[in-house]
Amino acid sequence: xxxxxxxxxxxxxxxxxxxxxxxxxxxxxxxxxxxxxxxxxxxxxxxxxxxxxxxxxxxxxxxxxxxxxxxxxxxxxxxxxxxxxxxxxxxxxxxxxxxxxxxxxxxxxxxxxxxxxxxxxxxxxxxxxxxxxxxxxxxxxxxx
Numbered sequence: 001x002x003x004x005x006x007x008x009x010x011x012x013x014x015x016x017x018x019x020x021x022x023x024x025x026x027x028x029x030x031x032x033x034x035x036x037x038x039x040x041x042x043x044x045x046x047x048x049x050x051x052x053x054x055x056x057x058x059x060x061x062x063x064x065x066x067x068x069x070x071x072x073x074x075x076x077x078x079x080x081x082x083x084x085x086x087x088x089x090x091x092x093x094x095x096x097x098x099x100x101x102x103x104x105x106x107x108x109x110x111x112x113x114x115x116x117x118x119x120x121x122x123x124x125x126x127x128x129x130x131x132x133x134x135x136x137x138x139x140x141x142x143x144x
Contacts, residue, residue: 010091011035014041015061016054023068024121029032030070032121037089038065039077040081049080083112091118098122 011029015022015038028047041049045060054061057115058076066074077085094113100106101122110120 005092006035007033007093008089008091009036009093009095010039010082010085010089011095012039012041012080012082013038014046014050014054015065016046016056018056018061018064021125025095025097026065026068026070028123029093029121032095033093035072036070037073037075038071039075039085040065041077045077046080081115082109086113086116086118094118094120096120096122097125100113100123 009029009032011025013025015023026036026038040058040062043054046052046054056064062076064075065071075089085091086094096106106120113120
């Protein structure tokens with residue numbers, strides 16, 4: 001990567017029940033780029049891909065992520081095709097969780113993005129914390 005080039009980074013997420021894992025991803029991503037753009041998954045996309053509804057509505061999730069100091073711009077993520085989003089944003093680095101590393105889907109995406117000069121950085125998944133775990137815990141508390 002050219003040291004003098006202004007580097008645009010991109011990452012995405014649901015960012016439901018915002019937690020330390022989200023902060024870690026955004027902080028680490030921002031440390032590796034000049035401008036960090038974050039795609040927040042639409043409610044429809046979450047239902048389509050994860051077969052569940054978010055706790056926090058998208059408009060609120062957008063505002064929460066927008067307010068984080070590491071984030072320079074926020075967009076709504078309507079689909080998961082990172083190449084299509086690259087055509088609009090022309091980002092240089094894509095940040096994703098390492099749970100996608102060496103998967104068939106990401107091997108294809110990594111090859112496609114490398115052809116246009118995009119580097120993919122895989123961040124370690126934050127062990128012990130996730131929106132799914134927080135949601136499960138909240139449901140258990142409600143049931144008592």
